[in-house]
Amino acid sequence: MRGSNFSYLMKQGVVSVWRNRMMSFASFCIIMVSLLLISLSLLVAADINIVIESAEEKNEVLVYVSDADQARLDSVESAIKTQSYVGEVVFYSKEEAWEDQKAKMEEYSELFDALTENPMPDTFRVTLSDISKMDEARAAFEAIEGVESVSAPYDFASVLVSLRTTLAIIGGAVLIALIVVCIVIVYNSTRTSVFVRRKEIGIMKSVGATNFFIKFPFFIEGMFIGIISGAVAWLLTKLAYESLVSFFAGDLTIWEVLGLVNVIQFNDIMWIALGFNCLAGAFLGAFGTILSMGKHLKV
Amino acid sequence: MVELKNVDVHYKDGGKGGVDALHNVNIRINDGEFVFVVGNSGAGKSTLLKLLTRELTPTNGRVFVNGYNLSKIKKRKLPYFRRSVGMIFQDFRLIPDMTVYENVAFVLRVIDKSNKYIRQRVPYVLNLVRLADKAKVKPTQLSGGEQQRVAIARAFAIDPGLIIADEPTGNIDPALSYEMVELLKDINKCGTTVIMVTHEHDLVQYFGGRIINLSSGSVAFDDYIEGEEDEDEGE
Structure with a gap:
């Protein structure tokens, strides 16, 4: 044309x-x-x-482990990592937690000094790659031997x-x-x-x-x-x-x-x-x- | 050339058993002829025209127009066949929003002619139908006779091998009918075949020439008669 x-x-x-x-x-x-x-x-x-x-990105499931030796901590970490929806796993030791806590509450340092034992638990900070699996993750982590408790911001998610x-x-x-x-x-x-x-x-x-x-x-x-x-x-x-x-x-x-x-x-x-x-x-x-x-x- | 060979057209929806609109029609019109097709209402004139423009295909037989076998023509080739035929209708069928010039130029655009060709061709054909001074006027401002002249100019503008005029004098002053046929005769003299369907016997008798009379779907008469026009010239 x-x-x-x-x-x-x-x-x-x-x-x-x-x-x-x-x-x-x-x-x-x-x-x-x-x-x-x-x-x-x-x-x-x-x-x-x-x-x-x-x-x-901010979602962190906190997996608390009390009175565990290194072998137990390793087995808990391995068990956490077996889940497909787990992104990053960061270990936060009870010593680090204790030091951080003392730093945050400097004005009560006398009280901390009075304590003979570290009351903080070892913690795994677990980031999930899929936020919709939050509930499933909590149940799975709670079932791991040695885990004392799990804290997950499930409601918001x-x-x-x-x-x-x-x-x-x-x-x-x-x-x-x-x-x-x-x-x-x-x-x-x-x-x-x-x-x-x-x-x-x-x-x-x-x-x-x-x-x-x-x-x-x-x-x-x-x-x-x-x-x-x-x-x-x-x-x-x-x-x-x-x-x-x-x-x-x-x-x-x-x-x-x-x-x-x-x-x-x-x-x-x-x-x-x-x-x-x-x-x-x-x-x-x-x-x-x-x-x-x-x-x-x-x- | 136009040729109908053993053509039957049967309409199925025309009542009990349908209607035979055309029955065993055989017509041959050579290039450059001027033919009147006459007949009463229901004689098959409209069916014949529909066959020639391929709006209809025959139930039996074959139709050839300008080298196209219309019984077998492929749909994609239809536009190219229709470009070889100029149509003139009783109701003019001009586009009211367009001027006279635009109405004629429009059909040239449809067949993909260049602007240069259109600028040359449109004034030429308007001059031929003596409407050059009305180029910028809208059809609604023209008389019936003038509108039909625009329609003739439009049909002739595409330089067709065949012009089919369907009752072209039906909607105009009887006195102008003669002028209209004269115009078609002039076009015919340029080599274009003209088939004019009409029921005005006075016109046919005046101009004479080849007459095809259809009656009840069959060709009742197909021959040449001498017109009064020729007799006038003879005297």
């Missing part, structure tokens, strides 16, 4: 957006809102993952894991629903556009237009609406997300504990987000159009 006629078809696709403006606007709104929600959901999900990863799972399920369902709604709206928009242009299409067929020539402007129309929707959704995502982050940044104490100070900064992913939004918009627009053309544009 000649370049001049290709650009003519591109222009026809864009002009058709205006000609079919009511349905175009409906498609624009629904794709834009969907992409806005999808983008925000992905960003929030990514932030929650950061929090969980941060918690995973389980809240984060269930939060992530719940968000993933709800987010996934909403995502699928939004994609279906987008495609249905674009589908109907294309059907309307085909109806409005039925005379033109009939003439095109009668004078020998190829399938490509007839279908291409509809395809461009769908993609164009999708890309514009994606760009506007990106801008709104930026505004909404930055407002959200600055709102939380107002009180750092609790968020610092949760690791939220490390959340994604929109400016760092600005261009990737723009590309994602525009591509996703173009895909939704094009897919809805292709489905509709297959059904309503028999050429």
Whole structure:
């Protein structure tokens, strides 16, 4: 096809957006809102993952061993390391613990001096590679011979894991629903556009237009609406997300504990987000159009 | 060349047992001919046109148009066949949002002609149908006769080997009908085959030439008659 006629078809696709403006606007709104929600959901999900990863990094299961000789300590360490979800194992001796404790409580040094025996236990600080195995790890470590007790921050971990799972399920369902709604709206928009242009299409067929020539402007129309929707959704995502982050940044104490100070900064992913939004918009627009053309544009 | 060999068309949905729209039709139209196709309603004129534009395939028999065997033509080749045929309709079928110039240029874009060719060809055909001064006007601002002239210009613009005119005078002032046929005759003189379907017997009698009369799906008459126009010229 000649370049001049290709650009003519591109222009026809864009002009058709205006000609079919009511349905175009409906498609624009629904794709834009969907992409806005999808983008925000992905960003929030990514932030929650950061929090969980941060918690995973900090997660330490403390395995206490009392009155154990070196052979017992070695066997406990080996037993801990046999578990697949165990990341790092650091031995913290009762002597180190005792010294650290004395250093922390310097003002009570007389009391420490009065003690004839070191009351601190030997400890293994175990970092898990998978936070969801926290409960399993606690049970497994407690069962090891020589282990006196196990301390695991199970509640916090389980809240984060269930939060992530719940968000993933709800987010996934909403995502699928939004994609279906987008495609249905674009589908109907294309059907309307085909109806409005039925005379033109009939003439095109009668004078020998190829399938490509007839279908291409509809395809461009769908993609164009999708890309514009994606760009506007990106801008709104930026505004909404930055407002959200600055709102939380107002009180750092609790968020610092949760690791939220490390959340994604929109400016760092600005261009990737723009590309994602525009591509996703173009895909939704094009897919809805292709489905509709297959059904309503028999050429 | 147009050729129909032993063509039958049977519509299954036309009531009990269906309807035979065409029965054992044999027609041959050579390149450069001007043919009137006449017949009453239900005689099979529309079915014949649909066969010639490959909107329909025959139940039996074979149809050849401009070297294409329409009984066997592949779907992907249909656009290229249709580029060899110019269609003129009773209801003009112009695009109302486009100007006269754009309506004609549009079909040239469809068949992938260059901008340079379009800039040369459109004024030429508009001049041929005496509408050069209406190039920038929208079809809705034109009379029925002028709109049909635009449709003729559009059909001729693609330089087809065959023009099929389906009741082209049906929606225009009877006085202008003669002018319209004159225009088609002029195009025919350039070498383009013209098949004109009409039910206006006065026109046929006036111009004469080859007449194909369809009756109840069969060819009842296919011969040349002398027109009143020729007699006028003779006198």
